[in-house]
Amino acid sequence: MEITIVSRETIKPSSQTPHHLKTLKLSLFDQLAPRIYNPLIFFYSVSTNDPLELLNKTNQLKNSLSETLTSFYPLAGIENDDQISLDCNDEGAFYLEARVNHDMLEFLKPAPKLELVNKLLPCQPYTIIPNPTLVPQVAIQVNFFECGGIAIGMCFLHTLLDVISMAAFLTSWAATSCKSSNENPSPEFVTASTLFPLQDVSDTNIRSYAAKMFKENEQIPTRRFVFDAQAIESLKAMAKCESIHNSSRYEALTTFIWKCVITSFWKAPHGEMRSSMTAHMVDMRRRLQEPLSKYSMGNIVFTAHGVYEGNERKIDTKELIGIVKQLVSEVDSDFLTSLQGESGFLGLEEILMLLNEVMEQEKPFLFWFTSWCNLGLNDLDFGWGQPIWVGFKGGNGRSIVDQAVPNRHNKG
Structure with a gap:
């Protein structure tokens, strides 16, 4: 299976972050989170190869991502050198588009080809980032299969996002993409640091x-x-x-x-x-x-x-x-x-x-x-229906200690 990257760009928030929100203090548990990318990948059966339709779909994704980053503004920023705060500088999310010379249903059936899944992600999952001040919080790779199917590979830096936060962001992005009024979130970023304030953990049992x-x-x-x-x-x-x-x-x-x-x-x-x-x-x-x-x-x-x-x-x-x-x-x-x-x-x-x-x-x-059940990941609709499969990584590679990730089985 060959994957060809056809475009690279940065998606910035649709509106600038106000000056008084430019710095976000992290919480203790953010401070302790490993600086790795957590992966997710969604497969959608979209039976079209029409260039105009594909262009409309990718524009829809990019525009809605830009709008969503306005509400979730810290995810468009980078970590400061002090490693205890984020610079909400509207730097944006990394966005790739790729062509896959393969049929998506053949890729998924009779079972997903796990050894190839990581090729559909924009970065290597679970690898320690030596300098998180140089990388985006969010990276997206939209993969277009020959059959018209789409796989959206995502990597989220663990600095600010646990799986619940990831799901909240994705739910909002999907709702914006398909212009749904069912989800009108007001993401909130300061409670965690208020409840669990930063500490000096340089020489502790926690580290x-x-x-x-x-x-x-x-x-x-x-x-x-x-x-x-x-x-x-x-x-x-x-x-x-x-x-x-x-x-x-x-x-x-x-x-x-x-x-x-x-x-x-x-x-x-x-x-x-x-x-x-x-x-x-x-x-x-x-x-x-x-x-x-x-x-x-x-x-x-x-x-x-x-x-x-x-x-x-x-x-x-x-x-x-x-x-x-x-x-x-x-x-x-x-x-x-x-x-x-x-x-x-x-x-x-x-x-x-x-x-x-x-x-x-x-x-x-x-x-x-780590349970992914009941997070709504299997229901994410960006405008062309629910995913036929949701995965998170594949192949042999580095990971956090041996783990299982229960998730609700997809239909189809």
Whole structure:
């Protein structure tokens, strides 16, 4: 499959950012976010090769992106040298267009060709950016297949965007593109830094833990597994016991995946029985004492951890799901209140000091879960219907520590 870049440009906001909004202070969790690009890619079945129609579609995308960047103005800026603020200078988003000498449905069926997916992205995902002051917050690559299908590859710098913020931006962009009045967002950028103010983290347990997120010298393969509704109901049934009457689909699925990871690790050549740590990204917005809108922008997520000791070869599913339920439930409004302000930073330091001790002494293998379910990604309509598949990366490459990304299965 050959991909030819046919144009490169920068899309600037349709209106200039007011002077009093030119500098945006980051929050503590923005400060700690790795400077990497998070990827997303949407495939749309658009059966046309008419040059005029394609021109109209790409103009529609660019114009609506420009309008959306006016509301989400920090995403058109760059990180300042101080690494604690953004310069909202209307620099813009990087925008590429490419031609693909392949049929999109052949690319996607019988299963997406994951080894080629990264070619449809504008940059290499999950690679540490050595100087984030030189790169855009948002990069887009619009790929036109021979059949007329379109794949929109996107990369978002993690500085200000967790997956909820990414989804909020995309929902607004899609609504603007297809001129929908159903979504009239008012993105908000200061609450995160108010609740979780910046701190000096140059020599802390927080930095030590953050460094463990990456496997710098490992090539991590991407695999895709599809679970239908019946399979997930079976997993929920398997987890039932006296103490656990009902589990969510997410809890049942992630527990099953975690169990498979532990099993494969123990059965691998030179595998050994040792504890396993799981980490789940939990959205803090809806768990705060005063819940925030999905348009509260920033890295407003907390990483909740749990450990399975692994003393026996027989892995207890019910024990695993109990761990998952507990670690997620503990991220409640009282806990999140305790993390706010100066004293909150000290509390976070203490939590991560304990995690560092566990990781150094027990050397558990760590597996992350980040859910993309219920974010509306599968419904994004830029004017030509919902995507037939949503992916995020492919091939073998660097990544944050071993992770699974549950997402709702697309139609078609």
